[in-house]
Amino acid sequence: MRALVVEALAPGYAGCSVKEIETPTPGPGEVRVKVRAAAVNFPDLLQTRGEYQHKPALPFVSGTEFAGEVDAVGEGVTAWKLGDRVTSGGAARVGGFCEYAVAGADQLRPAPRSFSFAEAAGYGSGYLTAYVALVRRARLQAGEWLLVHGAAGGMGLAAVDLAKHLGAKVIAAASSDEKLAIVAREYAPDHVINITGGFREQVKEITGGRGADVIFDPVGGDVFDESVRCIAFDGRLLVIGFTSGRLPVLPVNYALIKGISIVGVRAGEYGRQFPERGRENRDAIFQLADEGKIRPRIDREFPLAEWRDAFGTLADRKVVGKTIIRPDL
Numbered sequence: 001m002r003a004l005v006v007e008a009l010a011p012g013y014a015g016c017s018v019k020e021i022e023t024p025t026p027g028p029g030e031v032r033v034k035v036r037a038a039a040v041n042f043p044d045l046l047q048t049r050g051e052y053q054h055k056p057a058l059p060f061v062s063g064t065e066f067a068g069e070v071d072a073v074g075e076g077v078t079a080w081k082l083g084d085r086v087t088s089g090g091a092a093r094v095g096g097f098c099e100y101a102v103a104g105a106d107q108l109r110p111a112p113r114s115f116s117f118a119e120a121a122g123y124g125s126g127y128l129t130a131y132v133a134l135v136r137r138a139r140l141q142a143g144e145w146l147l148v149h150g151a152a153g154g155m156g157l158a159a160v161d162l163a164k165h166l167g168a169k170v171i172a173a174a175s176s177d178e179k180l181a182i183v184a185r186e187y188a189p190d191h192v193i194n195i196t197g198g199f200r201e202q203v204k205e206i207t208g209g210r211g212a213d214v215i216f217d218p219v220g221g222d223v224f225d226e227s228v229r230c231i232a233f234d235g236r237l238l239v240i241g242f243t244s245g246r247l248p249v250l251p252v253n254y255a256l257i258k259g260i261s262i263v264g265v266r267a268g269e270y271g272r273q274f275p276e277r278g279r280e281n282r283d284a285i286f287q288l289a290d291e292g293k294i295r296p297r298i299d300r301e302f303p304l305a306e307w308r309d310a311f312g313t314l315a316d317r318k319v320v321g322k323t324i325i326r327p328d329l
Helices: 042-047 117-137 154-166 177-187 200-206 221-230 252-258 267-273 275-290 304-315
Strands: 002-006 016-020 030-040 066-073 085-087 100-104 145-148 169-174 191-194 212-217 231-239 261-264 298-303 322-326
Touching (some): 002 304, 030 304, 085 117, 117 212, 117 275, 154 177, 177 191, 191 200, 200 221, 212 221, 231 252, 267 275, 298 304
Parallel strands (some): 145 212, 169 191
Antiparallel strands (some): 002 016, 030 322, 066 085
16 A cells, blocks of 8 residues: 655655555554545654654654545454544544554544534544533633634634634734734634734733633744733633744743643643543544534645645645545545
């Protein structure tokens, strides 16, 4: 089969290439999936350079999120049958950018009934992170103000979408008017703001001087620094990631004076540390997706041979929502 294999950790994806490798055989308790779609996420890019928390042994097949049809089942598997539409739901750590992927039977979920394969591949990690961040960690309440940075990205859009379902008042923030127009049209946040040139005063004006109760920050750097200056007293600043490339540092007197909490969010690790809650989290986002109450936005789809272009949509901030790689093309 064809697969995107990482053989060396290097900048510019120099250690990655599409190769012909042996099609895997599912072992006991495993399922083989004919991959119809795999979503591109920032961890995929970081793993090619060894810059992500999870560092798989070389060589490995890249891709943390995929969907497709059950192609074969291993010994003892009774939950799945051939032809079932399934998704990794954000539970995979590698192995998605290929024609056939093997996963534990308990790692897979039914693809939401109304979702395409691309949507099924693209909702799991973003919405799981949003759910753990907003529900578990921030305990976001209906009527509270939520500021979402990176709101045009897949994870940011998931946070906007889920927060609206939870009844929060949402401010979607990004650095492109064009992208914000799409977010406003398709996800209906209460306000959108272009953060170019600063956003502190805009947030305070929108919230009547109080500031945002909860801030969802996958960007870090200068965005984090300014967020501390427009967060409400007793607010919760969610640290999701650092797509800006700079790790910010907070003088602790800010936390003292404003009574704020800096809350780290690692959705996958949360589920591993608290397995029962992890199952509840995945059940919750699957139920919302299956009922059509949440839906990812698919921006572009690429064949496996064009994986560099697909990665580039994230690296160059060109995507609004999710980029998908299609191994079946």
